[in-house]
Amino acid sequence: MKRIYLDNNATTMVDADVKAAMDPFFSDMYGNPNSLHSFGTEVHPAMREALDRIYEGIHADDEDDIIINSCASEGNNTVIKSAYYENILSGGKKNRMITSTIEHPAVSNTYRFLEKLGVEVIWLPVNKDGLIAPETLAEAIDPDTTALVSMIWANNETGLINPVKEYAEICRENGVPLHLDAVQAVGKIPVDMRDVKADFITFSAHKFHGPKGIGGLYVRQGNDIIPLIHGGEQMAGRRAGTINTPYLIGMGKAMELAVKNLDYEDTEVRKLRDKLEDALLAIDDVQVIGKRSLRTPNTILASFRGIEGEAFLWDLNQQGLAASTGSACSSESLESNPTFVAMDIGNELAHTGMRFSLSRYTTEQEIDAAIEVIKNAVARLRAISSTHNKEYI
Amino acid sequence: MSKDSLIGGSLWEQYSDKVTKRMNNPSFMGELTEEDAAEKGAKLVVADYGADSCGDAVRLYWLVDPESGKILDAKYKSFGCGTAIASSDVMAEMCIGLTVDEAVKITNLDVERALRDSPDRPAVPPQKMHCSVMAYDVIKKAASLYKNVDMSVFEDEEIVCECAQVSLSTIKDVIRLNDLKTVEEITQYTKAGAFCKSCIRPGGHEKRKFYLVDILADTRAEMEHEKLNTPPEEKTFSELTLIQKHKAVEKVIEQFILPILNADGGSVEVVDMKEEEGSTAVYIRYQGACQGCAASSTGTYEVISDTLKQKVDTSIIVYLL
Structure with missing residues (x-):
């Protein structure tokens, strides 16, 4: 059975060119870049090139820092806990932190942990479009008491893109640092740190065809960060641990390719996504979450009335199609999706969500085949369903 | 925490083959109609349980023979995950041939056991047990509809x-x-x-x-x-609480030991008891003529000790204070 992978918001295939770029740095040039001898120093040119590509990829200035770490979860933890150490643990006046109800667990669970330590966290709700309105942030922010604002750039479930440029302006006016989780933005839409004046952003290479286990934390000049991991002097003392040289070089290559392919993403991937979306919407009682124009070009979160998400995922998987459900039955947390709640999507649809996420490797044949697989699964499961009695098309 | 818990996404790997087969090819899925009922001279029962908003909803159909109360046929429809569908499928099968009164006794554990590949390996991981509970609740609902009684006959309808x-x-x-x-x-x-x-x-x-x-x-x-x-006589000595053990000891002393001692103008009291590893310590003190009697630390002690060992439990060790 030829399988089809439409779960690229979870992770992506490593690009063959990325793999090739990494290859020499496992067994040939394996020196520790901190060593003074030739084994260490011969790695430096490739590392510099990788950093150049990453800086260029997100339009960072040379005076800014991009701390290479293990993943965006690490980056998010670093920024949030650093702000906590610096402002709150020290007994300062800025003792509140702001985030949203639609963050990835890497941000939301870090804030929940801080809440347990007594920190006041303000959770901003989304509007009917599924976005955090800039006015909502403007109302909650307080120059005297807000220590940090953390917002998701593009949501992993819905693909909805938040107005981050406006957030940056509001934060600057109030003198509050802004932290953006850019995991689902990098490689899918332009990320330009000269345009969006955020103070911190985080990303992971494996979301844009790089390897797993490597990521970056962008720190705009003028901001300081207290390390999450203490130890050696790597990353100018801001993140200890021997740098994963081959993966850094892989991330550099992946970033270069991702940026080069942004146009393709915006046109070709979008076209295939729209084709799939149109086919889903042609099925009776299917709803797609969020306006197309407000989403990353590769993502669809759809609700299929009468079909529980995990059962749907099971049927798709039986036919070789990989997608993702945030539905209650399969996940640890049984709470309704906050985006569903905020967008006033009926409670009875809370368990019927299915996410399809494409990549630049997705082909039209795959989309055509996926449409058939999805229709089969919908027909079978609606025949079993006790809550959907209508013929399905 | 354990090695197995370090890698995620193993939910489906924990399903039994029976769950997988029932999910892929449910045999009792479907509907029964008034026409089906008329054909068999049976009463149609249609029971709904759960809701979309909970992520689980099941509808159970029964054809019940009005004379014998026997379930002649059963089918279901289900909005739920794979284990919910598999549980409903096996539940419907289990109902067929039983009387309504017998069917009501089916529990979620029976449903889950019927889905096991081997007796000692659960059919589903713990977080999926609720799917079989749903299958068992809907039976009670169907029985209440058939008997035209409130579900509270079978369960307290207090919703928590x-x-x-x-x-x-x-x-x-x-x-x-x-x-x-x-x-x-x-x-x-x-x-x-x-x-x-x-x-x-x-x-x-x-x-x-x-x-x-x-x-x-x-x-x-x-x-x-x-x-x-639970009445003490239904338990072994080691299962008794200390107070129950004390009562058993006192009873034997009163019945078998005191008459002997009293005849010589003596007596004995239990001062304390302690549960020890594999034994029960009984601390006694002589009273009356027994105090200072030469035999009290030898012959009399042995009589008390032996009687308690024989009549109460061999694990008893008597200590003289």
């Missing part, structure tokens, strides 16, 4: 968790049947407390009449109480 529509008796039942010890386990088995969380403990966003923490504490206390109230 509105989101998941879980009743007080269901919660008490799963605690007892599965020997549950935490609120998290109750949530895994019944989904109660999984949604708005108001019913877990006071202080949630909605005030409730019952809270899971209280039900758990009360039911556990009831279970302990019942254990204690």
Whole structure:
């Protein structure tokens, strides 16, 4: 059975060119870049090139820092806990932190942990479009008491893109640092740190065809960060641990390719996504979450009335199609999706969500085949369903 | 925590082959109609349980022979995950051939056991147990409709968790049947407390009449109480509480030992008892003529010790104070 992978918001295939770029740095040039001898120093040119590509990829200035770490979860933890150490643990006046109800667990669970330590966290709700309105942030922010604002750039479930440029302006006016989780933005839409004046952003290479286990934390000049991991002097003392040289070089290559392919993403991937979306919407009682124009070009979160998400995922998987459900039955947390709640999507649809996420490797044949697989699964499961009695098309 | 828990996404790997087969090819899925009922001279029963908003909903169809009360045919429809569909499928099959009164006795554990590949390996991981609870609740619903009685005949209709529509008796039942010890386990088995969380403990966003923490504490206390109230004669000596052991010792002393000692103007009292590893220590003190009697530390002591060992339990060791 030829399988089809439409779960690229979870992770992506490593690009063959990325793999090739990494290859020499496992067994040939394996020196520790901190060593003074030739084994260490011969790695430096490739590392510099990788950093150049990453800086260029997100339009960072040379005076800014991009701390290479293990993943965006690490980056998010670093920024949030650093702000906590610096402002709150020290007994300062800025003792509140702001985030949203639609963050990835890497941000939301870090804030929940801080809440347990007594920190006041303000959770901003989304509007009917599924976005955090800039006015909502403007109302909650307080120059005297807000220590940090953390917002998701593009949501992993819905693909909805938040107005981050406006957030940056509001934060600057109030003198509050802004932290953006850019995991689902990098490689899918332009990320330009000269345009969006955020103070911190985080990303992971494996979301844009790089390897797993490597990521970056962008720190705009003028901001300081207290390390999450203490130890050696790597990353100018801001993140200890021997740098994963081959993966850094892989991330550099992946970033270069991702940026080069942004146009393709915006046109070709979008076209295939729209084709799939149109086919889903042609099925009776299917709803797609969020306006197309407000989403990353590769993502669809759809609700299929009468079909529980995990059962749907099971049927798709039986036919070789990989997608993702945030539905209650399969996940640890049984709470309704906050985006569903905020967008006033009926409670009875809370368990019927299915996410399809494409990549630049997705082909039209795959989309055509996926449409058939999805229709089969919908027909079978609606025949079993006790809550959907209508013929399905 | 263990090695197995370090890699995620193993949910489906924990399903039995039977669950997989039933999910892929459900045999009892479908509907029964009034025409089907008329053909067999049976009464049609259609019962709904659960809701879309809970992530689980099942409809059970029965054809019941009005004379014998036997379920002639059963089918179902299900909105739920793979284990919910598989549980409903096996539940419908189990109903066929039983009387309604017999069917009501099917529990979620019977459903889950029927889905096991081997007797000692669960058919589904713990967080999926609630799917079989749903299959068992719908039977009670169907029986109540057939008998035209309230479901409270079969269960207390007091709903503790509105989101998941879980009743007080269901919660008490799963605690007892599965020997549950935490609120998290109750949530895994019944989904109660999984949604708005108001019913877990006071202080949630909605005030409730019952809270899971209280039900758990009360039911556990009831279970302990019942254990204690089992008549001592039905238990072995080692299962008795210390007070019950004391009573058993006193009884034998009164019946068999005191008459002998009293005849010589002496007596004995039990001063203390202690449970030790594999034995029970009984501390005694002589009274009256026994005090200072030469035989009291030898012959009399042996009589007391032997009698208690024989009449009460061999694990008893008598200490003289």
